Amino acid sequence: MIQKTFKTTKCQKSRHTEKNMFAGFLRCSDCGANLNYKFTHDNPDNHYFSCKNNREQNGLCKKTHHIRVDVLTDLVKNAIANIVRFATEFEDEFVKIVVDEDYKRIQATQKKNIEALNKMIAQDKELDTLCEKVFEEKILGHLSEQRFLKLSQKYEDEQFELKAQIKNMKKIVAEEKQHELNADGFLKIVRKYSEIEELTLDILQEFIDKIVVHHREEIMGETIQEVEIYYKMIGHIEIPKMSKLERESCIKEFRAKKRRANCLIQYTLQKGEPKK
Ligand SMILES: [Zn+2]
Structure with a gap:
């Protein structure tokens, strides 16, 4: 009987113990606390993070800083993919931005x-x-x-x-x-990943120092949420946004520039100094 009862009332593994790969990386922009991972039982698709000091908890933080895991995953994956691509294609420009x-x-x-x-x-x-x-x-x-x-x-x-x-x-x-920014160190990691297809904990640990999540705001009828990504060794870096066409033309320009830089006479001419 006891065994039967035990079998039927077997403890279900609490889904709240589930971990998410972003746990420990996210910080609240207002109070600096970590964001906690949560999800609603009636809607298993709704996995999100929110400030651990928000009203539901202890009220130390006035806003929730709620962010959905799927939104965050897309955002971080694209950001890492972009920075990897940019650093690979425009190494010198990248180093300049970091410096x-x-x-x-x-x-x-x-x-x-x-x-x-x-x-x-x-x-x-x-x-x-x-x-x-x-x-x-x-x-x-x-x-x-x-x-x-x-x-x-x-x-x-x-x-x-x-x-x-x-x-x-x-x-x-x-x-x-x-913490002095180290472009070379970051480039070493970049070289390990030519293409970021899927975001994994390993990739997060390699690239990300922390992610600061602001609270969502309505500006002119549009919902805006700022998320600042701090990379390991290089901190918070904004790389230029480019369309495919712009990128291709930049690559051409960049390669040409590199060739020019290698040639001293051409470089002097480019600066408009008299030819000797
Ligand atoms: Zn907070």
Whole structure:
């Protein structure tokens, strides 16, 4: 009897434990949290991701950042296929885009970080001087024991906190450096995949760092959802959009340019400099 009951009430494997290959790659553009994988039981076609902090969960995030898996798959597959094709066909142009992007990024973030770090180091030195001064004053008898202890404790606390901040900022600067965009590294991966026919977890792991999903918005009656793809080693890169015809003409132009670049005399002529 028990065995019979056990057989009939056998636990069904919960479909909620199913994993999706995008799990762990998606981030909410508002709160930075991961997006969770979900699907509706009454509509097995409706597989989607949404912010784990949305109203249904804890309400920390005001919007759902809902995105369907099929939409996402198409989008990411096309993006990777396009970047692979572009990087293969226009290697030099691709490297230029990555380098420009890197320059912009360094200008913005790294410069700010380094400035903050230098400021903190200067403050740390200032505190050293203050500590010495307090000690001198104490020796000269200008400060009472109580006042001396109070001041030196205050400076020590400040310096302790500052040293922790310096350590943390140094780490951030070093990490950013490590992330320095690496077009050659990315090209090595590209060479492994001449054609992206199907999106797999392996491909995602090779190419994708993270995917930032914005909330869908209605603009002039049109539904728009921004999705930013951050690639490994090269970050968020926008490659020029081209029609088939434009692409073909660019390939011709690009090859011609390459030939020209190889020829010094022609290159000098091209720049309009006098022929020697
Ligand atoms: Zn969110």
